[in-house]
Amino acid sequence: MSVRIVRVLTRVESPAEVVFHVRGEEVERVELKPMHCRRVEHALAGLPAEAVPAYVSRICGLCPIAHQIASSHAIEAALGLERPPEAALAVRKLALLAEHIKSHTLHLFLHALPELFSYAYNSPQDVFTLSKAEREYPKRMGALIAFSDRVLAELGGRGVIPMISAAGGVYSRLTAASRDKIEKRLKQAKAAVDWVRDLLYSRRLLDKAMVDKELYDLPERIKLVTSASREELWGEVKVYAAEQELKLIPAVSLLSEDYSREALLTGPAARYLARGGSIHGVMNLLSHIRIRLDEVKACIDAVEKALNEPRLYHGVLRERLKVSDSQEAAALEAPRGTLVHYYRIKRGAIAESRILTPTMINMSTMIMVANRLVELASDLAFPRDYIIGKTMAAIRLFDPCISCLYHTVEQL
Amino acid sequence: MRVEYGERWAVIQLSGCSGCPSAVFSSPVLQDLVYSMPVAYFPMVTDSQRVLSADIAVVSGAVCKRAEEELLKRVRESCSKLVALGTCAVYGGVVSREVESAKAVPEVVEVDQVIPGCPPPEKLVGEFLIAEVSGGEFRLPSYNVCKECPRAPLRRKPPIRVRYLEPPEELQAKACFLDHETLCLGPVTRGGCGAVCIELGVPCHGCLGPPAKSYTSQLANFLSILDIQLEKSKLMQFVSRYIRVGVL
Numbered sequence: 001m002s003v004r005i006v007r008v009l010t011r012v013e014s015p016a017e018v019v020f021h022v023r024g025e026e027v028e029r030v031e032l033k034p035m036h037c038r039r040v041e042h043a044l045a046g047l048p049a050e051a052v053p054a055y056v057s058r059i060c061g062l063c064p065i066a067h068q069i070a071s072s073h074a075i076e077a078a079l080g081l082e083r084p085p086e087a088a089l090a091v092r093k094l095a096l097l098a099e100h101i102k103s104h105t106l107h108l109f110l111h112a113l114p115e116l117f118s119y120a121y122n123s124p125q126d127v128f129t130l131s132k133a134e135r136e137y138p139k140r141m142g143a144l145i146a147f148s149d150r151v152l153a154e155l156g157g158r159g160v161i162p163m164i165s166a167a168g169g170v171y172s173r174l175t176a177a178s179r180d181k182i183e184k185r186l187k188q189a190k191a192a193v194d195w196v197r198d199l200l201y202s203r204r205l206l207d208k209a210m211v212d213k214e215l216y217d218l219p220e221r222i223k224l225v226t227s228a229s230r231e232e233l234w235g236e237v238k239v240y241a242a243e244q245e246l247k248l249i250p251a252v253s254l255l256s257e258d259y260s261r262e263a264l265l266t267g268p269a270a271r272y273l274a275r276g277g278s279i280h281g282v283m284n285l286l287s288h289i290r291i292r293l294d295e296v297k298a299c300i301d302a303v304e305k306a307l308n309e310p311r312l313y314h315g316v317l318r319e320r321l322k323v324s325d326s327q328e329a330a331a332l333e334a335p336r337g338t339l340v341h342y343y344r345i346k347r348g349a350i351a352e353s354r355i356l357t358p359t360m361i362n363m364s365t366m367i368m369v370a371n372r373l374v375e376l377a378s379d380l381a382f383p384r385d386y387i388i389g390k391t392m393a394a395i396r397l398f399d400p401c402i403s404c405l406y407h408t409v410e411q412l
Numbered sequence: 413m414r415v416e417y418g419e420r421w422a423v424i425q426l427s428g429c430s431g432c433p434s435a436v437f438s439s440p441v442l443q444d445l446v447y448s449m450p451v452a453y454f455p456m457v458t459d460s461q462r463v464l465s466a467d468i469a470v471v472s473g474a475v476c477k478r479a480e481e482e483l484l485k486r487v488r489e490s491c492s493k494l495v496a497l498g499t500c501a502v503y504g505g506v507v508s509r510e511v512e513s514a515k516a517v518p519e520v521v522e523v524d525q526v527i528p529g530c531p532p533p534e535k536l537v538g539e540f541l542i543a544e545v546s547g548g549e550f551r552l553p554s555y556n557v558c559k560e561c562p563r564a565p566l567r568r569k570p571p572i573r574v575r576y577l578e579p580p581e582e583l584q585a586k587a588c589f590l591d592h593e594t595l596c597l598g599p600v601t602r603g604g605c606g607a608v609c610i611e612l613g614v615p616c617h618g619c620l621g622p623p624a625k626s627y628t629s630q631l632a633n634f635l636s637i638l639d640i641q642l643e644k645s646k647l648m649q650f651v652s653r654y655i656r657v658g659v660l
Contacts, residue, residue: 010455036427039510058506061431110457126458131447157608160435160531171612403430
């Protein structure tokens with residue numbers, strides 16, 4: 001007879017329950033169940049279109065900018081603004097880069113790296129134990145957060161849920177004084193990335209972690225992928241769009257030009273395909289850490305380059321939108337993957353909305369990975385508790401943004 | 413009640429966006445403080461499976477499910493001090509717009525301290541933590557957002573005509589929003605946020621709640637001095653963006 005073992009999935013951005021279906025000592029399959037609920041789309045009905053970006057940034061306190069920008073683009077397109085002001089595009093791009101740095105930093109230091117350190121110390125680790133044992137740990141994390149928060153605060157007043165993107169443009173531009181404050185933190189942020197990189201290749205971590213070679217084999221050089229050359233990267237997003245009869249507008253992309261169709265997809269879906277689309281690539285837990293670190297480095301370099309863009313400092317910030325009845329959807333690269341916002345607007349208010357978050361897209365792959373881990377570990381006759389622990393690790397390293405997952409209970 | 417440095421903390425997340433608990437990692441000053449605190453339960457960053465006893469419980473998010481209500485009651489019983497962090501926990505916040513049955517934490521259990529805000533201002537969170545670890549006293553500001561507002565004071569006398577919820581395009585001046593017929597809840601909203609939104613040209617939506625106890629009565633008094641020329645539904649959408657009218 002099969003029994004259910006329920007564990008709280010910890011070290012993720014909002015706790016969830018993982019249900020293990022167990023027969024004897026063997027784990028048969030795994031399910032993920034959110035513990036909380038939201039109904040964001042329900043609350044959006046009737047809201048003035050211009051109020052949406054600020055509201056949807058409260059879907060996730062870790063990736064509010066992605067939600068702000070995706071909703072802004074969709075509403076602008078629906079209300080006939082073909083292209084927001086140049087200054088707004090530049091500000092949005094800079095803010096999104098900063099959000100990627102912050103989101104990945106929190107994921108690395110709070111959720112992922114303790115997994116590796118638990119091998120080195122032969123005991124479970126977290127950010128609190130590591131901050132005591134490894135003096136550099138909180139310092140390096142702090143340097144990266146201080147850098148990203150400075151960018152966000154200079155553009156949107158604060159580091160947590162800043163006010164940056166509005167329907168029609170942005171609220172504020174960068175000033176020369178702001179640029180100086182950001183640049184002052186650049187060196188320490190780069191040094192923090194180098195520190196993590198050295199750590200990942202250090203013998204004291206890898207020698208221990210390689211006990212689980214199948215899961216922690218160090219990945220080869222990671223190639224960042226653009227959707228221009230990899231049409232299939234849109235995967236489930238395109239299926240969803242077709243089902244909903246939506247026309248997708250690729251919005252701001254990170255390392256490619258604004259508004260081009262060469263959207264660089266990030267997050268586990270892209271990582272999966274970047275490694276040849278093999279299940280082995282996804283299951284290599286260290287590769288998730290390594291690729292995120294590469295993305296942090298790429299984003300810091302992109303911020304440094306972007307600070308020299310004249311568009312950030314001059315020009316119109318926001319266009320007033322006309323009130324009309326229309327509908328549109330926009331897609332965006334959020335830190336965890338592809339984010340889609342769709343709105344139908346009637347007399348200036350939201351009549352209908354759909355928000356497809358990266359974690360919703362990643363959910364099926366995460367569960368597939370978790371179940372594949374269960375199969376693999378069962379074949380090798382690992383103990384049940386070991387399988388449970390590793391499955392939870394796989395989910396938290398893959399995509400820990402459970403807040404985005406349960407933004408609407410109706411879609412679960 | 414005063415809790416001495418070295419006592420154990422629990423950080424509990426209910427339905428919300430995770431922005432409030434993540435805020436403690438956003439300030440290097442706070443980080444030094446946070447890392448030196450013994451943590452009994454903080455599932456966002458530790459592997460704790462269930463709440464054991466703690467001295468201080470910090471709760472973010474609103475109560476939407478029966479399991480959350482039961483958890484909150486257990487936390488109240490096992491922790492000597494309970495703090496509601498963020499507007500969802502204190503007033504129901506955006507979650508109470510989405511889930512009709514959602515409750516604020518003080519509607520379910522007695523709380524010892526509230527720190528509202530969406531997100532709670534870093535300054536207030538910092539002052540609270542410093543007060544806790546040093547044995548000092550923390551008090552929320554009793555002044556309103558107008559005291560921190562970078563714009564010029566209101567010049568008009570009641571009744572003040574209000575025609576806009578978004579400032580008109582040409583309004584980039586430094587005059588009070590209400591002087592430009594644009595609704596701003598700054599006069600009835602607790603300060604402490606530094607008027608960040610107003611600095612960016614966005615009128616206050618009242619996310620920190622009222623400086624005094626009752627949101628509804630403060631709001632009613634404020635609206636009574638306005639000559640509101642807006643659709644009632646739009647007005648209600650605005651004033652209940654973060655706090656459900658009638659709560660607390």
